[in-house]
Amino acid sequence: MARIALVNLASMPMPGNEPIFPIGARCLQSALELAGHETLLVDFVETPQAFDDLSWATQHWDVIGFSIRNIDPIDLAREGFVRYYQQFIQRVREAVGSAAPVMVAGGPGYSLFGSALLKRLGLDVGVVGPGETAMLDIATDPEKYRGSGRNLTGGRYEGFLTDRLDHPAALLQAYAGSSTAMIGIETKRKTCYQECVYCPYAHISGDNLGDLKPISLIEHEIRGIYEAGVRRIFFTDAIFNSEIRFAKQVVALLADLKLPGLTWTGYFAPRPFDDEFAELVAASNVESVLISPDSLDVAMMGRLGKRFDTRHVTRFIERCRAHDLKTRVNLVFGGPGETEETVRASAEYVNAHLRTGEPVLNIGFRVLPATALARQVGIPDDDLVEPTFYPLDPDLFGWVIKYFDGQFLPNERLLHIMVGNIASKKMTKVPYPEESAEIAPTGFPYLALTRRPADA
Incomplete structure (x- = not known):
């Protein structure tokens, strides 16, 4: 051996x-x-x-x-x-x-x-x-x-369905020492059904049979984590509720365990997300329900490959409100075809529907191999190792500040936007290959933005 x-x-x-x-x-x-x-x-x-x-x-x-x-x-x-x-x-x-x-x-x-x-x-x-x-x-x-x-x-690894996973107490306690620490748990291994143009999850997870970890193994893992003193867990599945019936079983387990102080979260999609699921989640001491529409402009959502639109986001928010669930809505600006009008549409939706602390605002899409964005820009995978971002309009940072209510732009977020703006101006401009320029759905110059290596 x-x-x-x-x-x-x-x-x-x-x-x-x-x-x-x-x-x-x-x-x-x-x-x-x-x-x-x-x-x-x-x-x-x-x-x-x-x-x-x-x-x-x-x-x-x-x-x-x-x-x-x-x-x-x-x-x-x-x-x-x-x-x-x-x-x-x-x-x-x-x-x-x-x-x-x-x-x-x-x-x-x-x-x-x-x-x-x-x-x-x-x-x-x-x-x-x-x-x-x-x-x-x-x-x-x-x-x-x-x-x-x-x-x-x-x-595929068959042991995922049969073997208990026991983490060493010392390792768990080392990570539990941070107030923000979360311990990850896999509940399933299945290629993500979403088609987001920037996301490499499907490539990372590989072709598999969609194995669902038995509830008994999940319970054993949660109990071991809890006994080591950890009180926050994160389900690492690409989309926690992609298999809604199985997700309901996992959430019911959390509610039944009644472990004092234990909270959890994960990545959700606004559909499937029915009232029964919302009620179960509410009874399970969930920390927050995080979704990533990335834009709240319908046309922009389509270009990003989302399989839902603002109607589904609105219904999701209404269900969360009805069951007193804390929500987080992740938005990323600067994707294919982003304009002042699409930023304003997202801001108007947020201003009308969300509360302070709910939207998470970011700027810049990292171009990763094996994604639609990478195929669009046509840059070889090996050349994407250094941080490379989809081209964005230099006025984008100002549009975000202009259209979002001040309650969604606390000082920390404003500082983050300003630092990003400064960093974007220092980026090296990399031309798109000629064969890619015609299909890139953006009105901006055909340039990819890449960070210079730190020692360049």
């Missing part, structure tokens, strides 16, 4: 990084241990000293796997993380010296940029998509993959 160290790079101290509990790495570690392999999970929230002290790396591992959740914070005002990953992995390589284990990487962020990161990080092999089955193959015969220079495609 193999000895494997798994390193949660998402917990590294980096500008703009907000560590999130490593649910993916923990699923992988659990699968490896159940198969009889010896593992160590290195997380810098749990053990901050491990970032500088690399003595753990020299303990004769057969494989060191690096979990990469994000490539950058997807924020106009932030730099990317890749150079920090390169520097750290090089430090690990130097620490292990000639006794180098097989170096592997995977995770959502890696899956999007696998071909580019395989080379940039100097890995032996990478895993694109769900990681358990591929990593189990690597663990069975690590030397087979040494220097292979290729990516494996992860597949």
Whole structure:
């Protein structure tokens, strides 16, 4: 059996990084241990000293796997993380010296940029998509993959339906120490049914059978998290209520458990979302119900690939109001065809229908591989590793301030908008390929905006 160290790079101290509990790495570690392999999970929230002290790396591992959740914070005002990953992995390589284990990487962020990161990080092999089955193959015969220079495609893992997931108490408590900490829970593995032009969820999750985790396993996982002192959980499904009948079972479980102080949330869609579901959610101590229409201009919603419009958003809000549910509505400006009129339409809807604290306003769509936006701009996937944004009108920042009521623009949000405006002016302009220019549904110059590498 193999000895494997798994390193949660998402917990590294980096500008703009907000560590999130490593649910993916923990699923992988659990699968490896159940198969009889010896593992160590290195997380810098749990053990901050491990970032500088690399003595753990020299303990004769057969494989060191690096979990990469994000490539950058997807924020106009932030730099990317890749150079920090390169520097750290090089430090690990130097620490292990000639006794180098097989170096592997995977995770959502890696899956999007696998071909580019395989080379940039100097890995032996990478895993694109769900990681358990591929990593189990690597663990069975690590030397087979040494220097292979290729990516494996992860597949369906049957253990998701049969195996209990027990997180180490020390790791849970390390993340529970923050007042904003949330622990992620998967309830299903299924390709997202939405068709949002900017979203890579379908590519990351891979082709699968739509497995629904048994309620008994979800209950066991929640109880273990609660007993470790964590009081906030986040269901990491692409859309929590995409399978409405199953979602109702999960919410009913939360209500039945009656665990004092436990709250939860997740990503929702305004449909399917009926009165029965709203009533169940209201009885389950939900923290908030978050939806992402991204725009509240009907034409704009269509261009963004939404499978609902403002009628469904209005009905959703009415149901939430009727059941006293706290809502959050995520809006992102700067997508294909965004104009002053579409921004004003969104603002008028928000001003008329939402309350203070409900809308979450952002500017700039990060262009990610395997999305409709990436196909539209025609920039090669490897060139999207540095933070790259869809072209936006420089007046966009002013339109948001002009049309939204002041209650929706607190000082913190105004500062965020101003910083984004300054950052956008420093971006390098990248021309669209000629064959893409004709199909880009925007009235703006055919330019993509990309952040310069921090050391450029």
